[in-house]
Amino acid sequence: MGNAWWKEAVIYQIYPRSFYDSNNDGIGDIQGIIKKLDYLKDLGVTALWVCPFYESPMDDNGYDVSNFYNIAPEYGTLDDVKQLIEELHARGMRLIIDLVLNHTSDEHPWFIESRSSENNPYRDYYIWRKARPDGSLPSNWESFFGGSVWEYDATTDSYYMHIFSKKMPDLNWTNENMRNDIYEMIRWWLNQGVDGFRVDAVAHLDKNMEFPNHPTLPGRQYSGCYFEFSNRPKVHEYIREMRQKAFAGYDIVTIGEAGGATIEDALKYSAYDRNEFDMLITFDHCWVDEDSEGSPHVPGKWSYKKLELPLLKKSFKKYQVNMYGKAWNTLYWSNHDQPRVVSHYGNDSSKYHKLSAKMLATTLYMMGGTPIIYQGEEIGMTNVAFESLSDYRDVEIFTLYRETVGKGIASHEEIMDRIHKRSRDNARTPMQWDDSPYAGFSKVQPWINVNPNYVYINVKNNLQDEDSIYHYYRKLLNIRQNSKTLIYGKFNLFLEDDANIVLYTRELDNEIYLVLCNFFDNTVEVKLPDEINIENFALVISNYEGQKITRNMILRPYEAIVYRKQLSI
Incomplete structure (x- = not known):
């Protein structure tokens, strides 16, 4: 490595x-x-x-x-x-x-050529299919943005494939x-x-x-x-x-x-x-x-x-x-x-x-x-x-709304709540x-x-x-960048089934870091496993004022602590 x-x-x-x-x-x-x-x-x-x-x-x-x-x-x-x-x-x-x-975009020169005729040299740069003999879509697959993966194009009486937006036709990687x-x-x-x-x-x-x-x-x-x-x-x-x-x-x-x-x-x-x-x-x-x-x-x-x-x-x-x-x-x-x-x-x-x-x-x-x-x-x-759907910009949101509220599957209030929690626009509002x-x-x-x-x-x-x-x-980040152990060390997870605590160590050569985090807003008691030797661990960083390591610890809401120790050779 x-x-x-x-x-x-x-x-x-x-x-x-x-x-x-x-x-x-x-x-x-x-x-x-x-x-x-x-x-x-x-x-x-x-x-x-x-x-x-x-x-x-x-x-x-x-x-x-x-x-x-x-x-x-x-x-x-x-x-x-x-x-x-x-x-x-x-x-x-x-x-x-x-x-x-x-x-690509459907406005890419390749696609403009591809859709122009079945004999165009760029036709096979994208995925085109005719309707099934019964007139149905080439397949019943759903796109990631909702709706079918197929979009009809009248110029050649064919469908092109798009697993995202219909404005984003899929390239044909077999070409x-x-x-x-x-x-x-x-x-x-x-x-x-x-x-x-x-x-x-x-x-x-x-x-x-x-x-x-x-x-x-x-x-x-x-x-x-x-x-x-x-x-x-x-x-x-x-x-x-x-x-x-x-x-x-x-x-x-x-x-x-x-x-x-x-x-x-x-x-x-x-x-x-x-x-x-x-x-x-x-x-x-x-x-x-x-x-x-x-x-x-x-x-x-x-x-x-x-x-x-x-x-x-x-x-x-x-x-x-x-x-x-x-x-x-x-x-x-x-x-x-x-x-x-x-x-x-x-x-x-x-x-x-x-x-x-x-x-x-x-x-x-x-x-x-x-x-x-x-x-x-x-x-x-x-x-x-955002209170209004019109304040959103993500194309995925409008497809969701159309496929649920528009079809009577869910209420406006339910879908807006889901948009508030999961929308990609959460990440796309301007940097503050x-x-x-x-x-x-x-x-x-x-x-x-x-x-x-x-x-x-x-x-x-x-x-x-x-x-x-x-x-x-x-x-x-400074602590991380100055430690080969935190970059290259081995990871060991403890208390895997604990519903509140994340506890792991990073080890390389004769150095160990111990990371202990309370993931929720309740105060929790935690007993560090016996296989962890808690001797000589020193505090490195904490989001509270920090506490010394002990076998039995009380972690405050969302408390995070990192300890480090050097093993004697």
Whole structure:
């Protein structure tokens, strides 16, 4: 298990539309990122992952790419991106960009050609099928955004496949010419100086091209048979080919995103001896509180129940233990597709907001892997509860509303509550820089409303308050970056079935760290297991004033403590 720069990195994810608006048009931009680089470096960030900034109609905020070589004008120019790369490198930082390879925009030149005739050379760059003999859809599969994966196109009396929005037709990865065009584009970006890629939705490149129908749930028109286009065998051939033909020869990091991946899948994608990705983003730990059985009338992520902590710990252990020495983990709580973690797994009430945010950071970022911090997480940004559906921007929300409230399956009140808790727009409200109008993000009305709590949750307040979430993150990341044990050490989980406590150790050579966290708002007593020798442990960091380690401890609400000891040789 060799060292690598990306194993010792702290990555910060930026959703450019919502980060900082430098030209006051209500939309964040590349120059806005450049203006905040010193803030990020001071936090302890060593690499940025920036979400798509390519030319796009913005049906899905940039994940619908219409030209891989051009920059969306609202974000800036290619010269701005080159300046961003130069400014990052001058600070000893790196740039990771998003690669969207499962689909393009329906306004991409390839698709415009593809839909024009059945004989067009680009026809097979996408997945087209005729209706079944009885006139029904090519299959009854449901898209991730709701509704069918098939969209009718009258020009050739055919359907094209889209597992996301109908404005995002899926690329046909069985087409070698298409793949080679993708690889050429990847090499072009590498020659611009980028330091790596986060490869979006890579789990879905291989589809079952037989398109069998599947049973549907009562009252549902389409089947959520996502296994027909997720983590299928041939995707690994494509990734290995991509590594050989596009990534080879560059000192970069490649991070795959694989929704629905099992631990076995994760090892296939990222094990050192597989020559696929360096790291993998999975969603296992984000979904442990889903409740599809309890809410069969709403799809997947929109259903939820109270968190059962042992399930979350089981998820962490699965990756920490099974990947140790074989592959490298990513450590993230939040991203542009997930609710804010302090609202999801923490407590965003004024009483426990700071404590729970610090506890969550301690729980995760002392584990093995590379931290990926999502913008605003370091100041404890929370979910937003817009009262009106019209205040939302995420295309996924409107499909949910149409497929539930619109069909009489659920009430307006129920679905709005689910949107408040699970919507992707929770992560996409503007970054809260200060308490001035529009949170210092812009001087004009932003593309999406600011969370009203910006008046007290913002960067300015966090920087001025020595006890803030920001300063805790800064200390925690500094501790991590100065410890080979916290980066490379072995993970051991204790009290796996305890409903309140997370307890684990990290060990390397003759050094041990012990991490102890109370996940809830009740005071709990905990007896440290006898196999842990508690002698000589010293306090490293805590979100309270800290306490000495004892065999029997009382942890206050959301208390987090890290201890360290050196073993005598």
